[in-house]
Amino acid sequence: MPELPDVEVFRRHIHATSLGQKVAAVHAPSPELLRDVSPQALGRALKGRALTNTRRHGKFMAAIAEGGGCLVLHYGMTGFPRYFKRGDKEPGHVRLRLDFENGASLAYDCSRKLGQVLWERNFNNLVRRKGLGPDALRLDYEGFHDLMKGRKGSVKTALMRQEVMAGVGNVYSDEILFQARMHPKTPLPHLDDSALRKLHETMHTVLQTAIDKGAQPDALSPDWLLYAKSQGREHCPVCAGSIEKLNVGGRNAHYCPACQKH
DNA sequence: AGGACGCCCTGTTCGC
DNA sequence: TGCGAACAGGGCGTCC
Numbered sequence: 374m375p376e377l378p379d380v381e382v383f384r385r386h387i388h389a390t391s392l393g394q395k396v397a398a399v400h401a402p403s404p405e406l407l408r409d410v411s412p413q414a415l416g417r418a419l420k421g422r423a424l425t426n427t428r429r430h431g432k433f434m435a436a437i438a439e440g441g442g443c444l445v446l447h448y449g450m451t452g453f454p455r456y457f458k459r460g461d462k463e464p465g466h467v468r469l470r471l472d473f474e475n476g477a478s479l480a481y482d483c484s485r486k487l488g489q490v491l492w493e494r495n496f497n498n499l500v501r502r503k504g505l506g507p508d509a510l511r512l513d514y515e516g517f518h519d520l521m522k523g524r525k526g527s528v529k530t531a532l533m534r535q536e537v538m539a540g541v542g543n544v545y546s547d548e549i550l551f552q553a554r555m556h557p558k559t560p561l562p563h564l565d566d567s568a569l570r571k572l573h574e575t576m577h578t579v580l581q582t583a584i585d586k587g588a589q590p591d592a593l594s595p596d597w598l599l600y601a602k603s604q605g606r607e608h609c610p611v612c613a614g615s616i617e618k619l620n621v622g623g624r625n626a627h628y629c630p631a632c633q634k635h
Numbered sequence: 636a637g638g639a640c641g642c643c644c645t646g647t648t649c650g651c
Numbered sequence: 652t653g654c655g656a657a658c659a660g661g662g663c664g665t666c667c
Contacts, residue, residue, distance in 0.1 A: 450660050451659095484646065486643080486645075487643070525636070527638095542661070
């Protein structure tokens with residue numbers, strides 16, 4: 374489930390492979406994923422131009438096109454990008470493909486079609502239009518504190534709300550709360566200043582470490598919940614107790630009842 | 636404001 | 652063994 378670390382790794386992949394090559398053709402075999410732009414308009418906007426830069430805010434990223442405008446990608450739950458050369462096998466559920474003049478292609482694969490493809494003149498407009506809060510990784514403690522202060526809901530719900538703070542989803546909120554040793558249903562008003570500091574620091578460390586490891590669960594440290602899950606383990610990597618499921622805001626929270634108390 | 640719910644979507648997993 | 656149901660959870664909309 375692409376969340377901030379995954380999307381950052383995707384952005385870097387596109388940045389490292391796909392800039393500076395003129396787009397020769399645009400294929401959009403699943404136009405229902407294009408939110409506000411037709412395949413024809415997207416083709417007109419991109420053809421003959423190169424991508425010059427990339428940006429990311431929360432779980433959204435953009436490839437900036439030469440001469441202005443940006444291709445915005447959201448990966449939903451099963452999306453990923455892949456740059457491939459002529460003759461390489463293309464992924465199985467390509468919803469958008471840019472073919473470059475040099476014969477290589479950039480594919481956007483999204484099997485469950487829960488992703489989004491948009492076209493915006495300006496990436497900041499997208500952030501505003503979607504009502505996204507500040508990017509979770511660029512948020513300092515001051516900003517984090519201000520966002521959490523005065524809120525009444527559970528800590529997990531707040532971490533996951535994109536209009537409060539953008540980038541954290543179900544998987545990483547579980548990890549952050551596990552490492553901060555906080556119960557997912559802890560009401561925000563129960564967190565004092567030192568608890569909020571710990572939460573912010575843990576969030577930052579979890580997100581940054583995940584990015585550094587290429588957002589691959591099996592590359593993470595064994596005391597991470599994500600690592601344990603990737604190895605098929607259903608026990609807490611710290612106390613070996615069983616990991617429980619709890620419905621929070623319509624999503625499944627995974628947590629260790631022994632390590633994460635209210 | 637925030638929680639509960641439903642919908643979209645399809646590959647995988649589960650249960651009979 | 653096989654098949655259909657349930658599940659997974661990003662965003663988003665509605666209702667209370």
